[in-house]
Amino acid sequence: KCLWEDVEMAPEDPILGVTLAYNKDTSAVKLNLGVGAYRTEEGKPFVLESVRKAEAILAADRSRNKEYLPITGLAAFNKLSRELILENDCPALVENRVATIQCLSGTGSLRVGADFLAAHYPNAAIYLPDPTWGNHKGIFPASGLCMKKYRYYNSQSRGLDIEGMIKDLKSAPSGSVVLLHGCAHNPTGVDPLPEQWEVIRQVIRDKGHLPFFDCAYQGFASGDLSQDAAAVRSFAGDGGELLIAQSFAKNMGLYGERVGALSVVCRSEVIAKKLESQVKIIIRKMYSSPPIHGASIVTTVLGDKELREEWMSELRGMANRIIQMRKQLYDALILRETPGDWSHILNQIGMFTYSGLNKEQVAVMTRDYHVYMTSNGRISMAGLSPSTVPHLADAIHAAVT
Numbered sequence: 001k002c003l004w005e006d007v008e009m010a011p012e013d014p015i016l017g018v019t020l021a022y023n024k025d026t027s028a029v030k031l032n033l034g035v036g037a038y039r040t041e042e043g044k045p046f047v048l049e050s051v052r053k054a055e056a057i058l059a060a061d062r063s064r065n066k067e068y069l070p071i072t073g074l075a076a077f078n079k080l081s082r083e084l085i086l087e088n089d090c091p092a093l094v095e096n097r098v099a100t101i102q103c104l105s106g107t108g109s110l111r112v113g114a115d116f117l118a119a120h121y122p123n124a125a126i127y128l129p130d131p132t133w134g135n136h137k138g139i140f141p142a143s144g145l146c147m148k149k150y151r152y153y154n155s156q157s158r159g160l161d162i163e164g165m166i167k168d169l170k171s172a173p174s175g176s177v178v179l180l181h182g183c184a185h186n187p188t189g190v191d192p193l194p195e196q197w198e199v200i201r202q203v204i205r206d207k208g209h210l211p212f213f214d215c216a217y218q219g220f221a222s223g224d225l226s227q228d229a230a231a232v233r234s235f236a237g238d239g240g241e242l243l244i245a246q247s248f249a250k251n252m253g254l255y256g257e258r259v260g261a262l263s264v265v266c267r268s269e270v271i272a273k274k275l276e277s278q279v280k281i282i283i284r285k286m287y288s289s290p291p292i293h294g295a296s297i298v299t300t301v302l303g304d305k306e307l308r309e310e311w312m313s314e315l316r317g318m319a320n321r322i323i324q325m326r327k328q329l330y331d332a333l334i335l336r337e338t339p340g341d342w343s344h345i346l347n348q349i350g351m352f353t354y355s356g357l358n359k360e361q362v363a364v365m366t367r368d369y370h371v372y373m374t375s376n377g378r379i380s381m382a383g384l385s386p387s388t389v390p391h392l393a394d395a396i397h398a399a400v401t
């Protein structure tokens, strides 16, 4: 018998596998609305102008080399990244209480954070919103954390189940880890209102829970970096501990560069230094040090006033295009008198519409209209353009009538 003959063929990832199926489809009208990656009106991936300019600056700089970065990554990147998510005058920053470590994009930041918690915050379960980004359910158990869930989405109202969420957070054992989406909740596109965030924050602090923010879409949801960071900042400003995973995949279009950061807000500078030293031990044995190029792009863009301004306007442009697609899809369904209330398409925030279509309806749309999306009914709005909205509306209409 050959070695590994009995190894099972693993299933494709529910999100990334959609793209593989899409690529195999030869139809001229196929639509990839699966992976959360921005596309232009022409349906093409988008390299931001501010990023191209930053890369030109880097390429022209003959003093640069390809030496190893420190285990914690590019120091200038770490500083700029934490200042982006937290306000410069945030007490935690002013008192130097934040340890920031460059990691492999959002996924890597979550995984390093999870390994850190498994080692230094043992016996606590991590509570995930129901539903949540699929890979959360892979990352945390891989680090050895016990996973629980808290109610989040109300499928009847298609809104936040704030009562259920608060009840579950209150009944969780004190000191539990609570995973929160900073903005643009994936897959529902439903975010707490500012006043609801304040209730959530108070319950978490009263219970001594440890909040872990996953911030993969800062600036991408509303187009405004501060608005999208408001929830995280309210926690960081209250003096308690906090973990933050950041990603520059979407908001700077650096998907394949794998640029992100894990920040741990502590109660003192001394504790932050000790935590950083322990996170270094975890990273050294995992991948030793992070890639230099993407972090250098982010540092160049954020560190230059003009490039940062240009980036912010490109960010608003991407967010606005997605909002336009929401309006056009909604109008197309109204025009077709498609049965059902579709106002959630307009009310949801960020890249995704959580359509409410079930997996059978999704299967019909794929089979008959070559529309590719995740089986939970999530539609990546960035995959749409004015010319393809009618095709998607036809597919949804057929699926629900």
Ligand SMILES: Cc1[nH+]cc(COP(=O)(O)O)c(CN[C@@H](CCC(=O)O)C(=O)O)c1O
Pocket (backbone or CB within 6 Å): 015, 016, 034, 035, 036, 037, 104, 105, 106, 107, 108, 133, 135, 181, 186, 214, 216, 247, 248, 249, 255, 260
């Ligand atoms: C909430 C959330 N957190 C973290 C990440 C990780 O992103 P990265 O920085 O690239 O490691 C993503 C990407 N999720 C979209 C991209 C594809 C994926 O699943 O990965 C998605 O949900 O389509 C998220 O949606």
